[in-house]
Amino acid sequence: MITFALPFPALDPVLISIGPLAIRWYALAYIFGLLLGWQLARHLVSRPALWGGTSPMRPADLDDALFWATFGVILGGRLGYVLFYNFGYFLQHPAEMLMVWKGGMSFHGGLAGTLLALVLFARSRGIAVLSLLDVAGVVAPIGLLFGRIANFINGELWGRPSDAPWAVIFPSGGNVPRHPSQLYEAALEGLLLFAVMLVCVRLGALERPGRAAGIFGIGYGLGRITGEFFREPDPQVGYLAFGTTMGMLLSLPVVLGGVLLVVLSLRPRTGAAS
Incomplete structure (x- = not known):
């Protein structure tokens, strides 16, 4: 019996339609997350004091890194969804594996794809790998915040049934009040984690390669x-x-990897990070 529930807001997942072209909130979330993260990353590397006196890369390096990271997010996110969440279906319909526009992305796959892309990019440019991952760890919560809000607008990835006064009846979730878990994750993985990362930067986390990336891994995973x-x-x-x-x-594994990076960052510095 439904006693009280909030109606799902009348939000169209499509922001603008121009003929066959549809601009969706979810696509905009990826775009804004990457662009805002890129701007903040450029700001971080342009301040040598945050790195103990010498920045490990130039702001211009991040222009190309954004391109690599974008492909890592999209390809890794899709591959992760195919492998971890719906492998049986795609095994029978292999032609749909690359049809990203039909939906289906995995953050963990996107994380793995981005890590691989950034490691390869850093190696190709002679940039300290851990320092580049630190920058990515600081700015990643911005994309998570926008992404989870877009999930809510799309009415997808909704929560378990709930009798909380803020429970929502999602159009595709049946006539059942549910936790707006997308907004919980936006608060935890987005706002809260971003605040934690900024505090860590102020406390000198970027001076120890791998520390900021490790803190992000722990924070996101938890x-x-x-x-x-x-x-x-x-x-x-x-x-x-x-x-x-x-x-x-x-x-x-994300939490454990984060713990490992933080522990490694505690070692006495003997030279440049790689």
């Missing part, structure tokens, strides 16, 4: 695991052993 307690699992995957979800399992 935030995502927390959000998964309120988020409805993808129906084709469902709950896994002991009530865990795919999102929880994929986030554990």
